[in-house]
Amino acid sequence: MVQNSEPKPLLEIKDLAITFSTPDGPVNAVRNANLTVMPGETVAIVGESGSGKSTTALAAIGLLPSNGEVSAGQILFDGEDISKASEKRFVELRGNHIGMVPQDPMSNLNPVWKIGFQVKETLKANGLAGNNPKQRVAQVLADAGLPEPETRMNQYPHEFSGGMRQRALIAIGLACRPRLLIADEPTSALDVTVQQQILDHLDTMTSELGTAVLLITHDLGLAAERAEKVIVMYKGQVVESGPALELLRNPQHPYTKRLINSAPSLAAQRGDKHEMAVDEVVAEKSEPLLKVSNLTKVFDIRKGFGRKDKFTAVDKVSFEIPKGTTTAVVGESGSGKSTIAQMVLNLLDATSGDIVFDGQAIGKLSERELFKYRRRVQPIFQDPYGSLDPMYSIYRTIEEPLRIHGIGNQASREKKVKELLDQVSMPASTMHRFPNELSGGQRQRIAIARALALQPEMIVCDEAVSALDVLVQAQVLELLDELQRELGLTYLFITHDLAVVRQIADNVCVMEHGQLVEQGTVDEIFDNAKSDYTRNLLSAIPGASLI
């Protein structure tokens, strides 16, 4: 397939198999994986968590966990098989031949050392610090797009924002001009606009230096946009690989098709929506169920010695949610969207402004009225691993709200729990299990069942699907949509992901720095956004211009 006149592949993985030894016996994390990276080319590996995409890349840089080993196949770097290479050889390769940008910018910089020191460390380890290491460090940081590198290099990681830390990590990864850069989900923890800036910059830098990039991501839209070649992995195997655009437009393997159908970034561009017709009819007739007017929340930030600073997290926000519809509140981190959710749930008191639910101002409820209000409004939280009590069986978890509100007896509650499990399409046998035995998506479905137990009228979803893999995310969104149609639920949907909004919401409120920037129906926002901020958010959705 490679003609003689063409250069040799930089990285070639042939029939790779990686096995982990676990207490329950060996686990084949990767089987029969094949991929080639040509010099200067960007190759993306796409897959959901547990598909073996990171494991494959880590094997190429010799950083597999101690219980994992390459059990078959070859990893050829520049023609040399490094699948069984010694630690010493890897130390030589790392840094100046193969660089790495890790996933989590929050935990991958050492908090006790200055940024400059950490860059210098890399340069020194590869003998590239030269006579004037300071200048070299500043140059490397400037290349990565950090403004004022001379000042920045004397700062500690906690003084950097997430995006800046990721830039520092990219600076470290590229400091020694490696020929191959492995970027493991380099931007998945960042806001979309920051993600776009960083990836743009990474693109420019690697094309200037002629660095090949092995990009690992869960987002097919992003992969197709940033790479020449896309490799789709599923359960440890490569199921499809090919030119990025070709693969996106003409997927062959059913799993790839499934991914393309579910990826919110792509779905948003196609304009996939939930069944609007029903909701619109309802919306026209009904009164607003929730009315938020001039809602403001000011936090006191302690500065020590009794001094306080005021921080306005939510600034005079007003919106209405018609009964039976979904309103999404969208914004990047720090925009105050979750604070609104907490105030609507009455877990946090508003500084000023009103929240009126069904004609009742909830700031002034008595204990008893509040108890009744709790029955009508229920939350679903973000972290599927944190939202269920690990000590409670699934049965006890779903039964708890019924018990708190004294509904029914033992037998009727058990029947109800079974019904609820059925509603969220989980088998009834699940009720004897415990949260630690379920996957993230399954836990989120249990959390939905718990929220539904009291037959609420409104559900507040605080980033309810953000932590889930795309396919599972699509499944949960579909479930929420179905439940809305069956039970006439009203949703307040808090999310940072504008792409998801199109799949679920009827109305959208866009927030920035605590203020409402824009609101309107989904179509208005997506097709005719008025504010620059919203347009930026929209255009930052990866894969925006590919379909």
Add this chain to the structure above:
Amino acid sequence: MPENQNQNPEAGLPISKIRAGKVSKYAIPHFVAPLDETPLHGVDAVKETGKPLSMWAEAWRSLRKRPLFIISALLIILVIAIAAIPGVFSAVDPRFCDLQFSNEGASAGHPMGYNFQGCDVYARAIHGTRASLMVGIFTTLFVVLLGGTIGALAGFYGGWLDTILARLGDIFFALPMVLGAIIVMQLPAFRDNKSVWTVIVTLSIFGWPQVARITRGAVLEARNADFVKASRALGLSRGKSLVKHVIPNAMAPVIVVATVNLGVYIVAEATLSFLGLGLPFEVMSWGNDISSAQSQLRNNPMMLMWPALFLSVTVLSFIMLGDAVRDALDPKSRKGN
């Protein structure tokens, strides 16, 4: 079609580059794996095989396979049995002392010989187990109840309550346990009523801050969990959510510390008794026996070694048990998936 492809040029925005994707200059084959090699599974299907396991059941399953746990548990069961029914382990009356046997070596029926007073060393060590174990168990119980309650309240409610309780704990924390206990045991109220219970009370007074600190930390971590927020949104009151959700999830580190500390309290009791401040002389205990053997250390060192051996093995087995439990309850290994 998306708006930003055609009519909306987005000129002038900071991130406005239209990304059209990249095309490689190399020929890239389009590879599709045969479907039968990787059959497609349902999205996120529930695993219905296997027995459901709670966190405690899972911890127990991993615990019972550990040699450290098996050995320490067997030793502890033995120690408890000795304390409960000492008569079964030694038929000799420990209070029957005959000076004619003073400092004599081992003989039939008296495997560890006699002490200075002519009492059977083995019988005394067996009958001394109860006092030591009682001090260990009851001190642990009181310390966990007192320290656990204070720590949980301080951690959960925070604010001024936390400040006051934390400072109070720090005051006790600053005093070394044995030094503090020496002083308290000399107070008239304690000196005149020496018994197992005064020792327990004294050790509890100085032991609770450690458990309070650990409980406070664990509660602080658990109270911010989403499931606590969810239970509040379901209508559970603050106090009830503390009891029903926060405390059960904060128990693991407390159990570990309590198990290890049980051994430490037994040592503290022996230390106090050795100094003549702990248990009264009428009560048989390892500390008292070690204390009285001290004067005969040159003539008959074994008289000191035997009770010391009982003490060490008991303390070691509680500390080993604590370690085994810590491994089994390690939150990192049970995050799962």
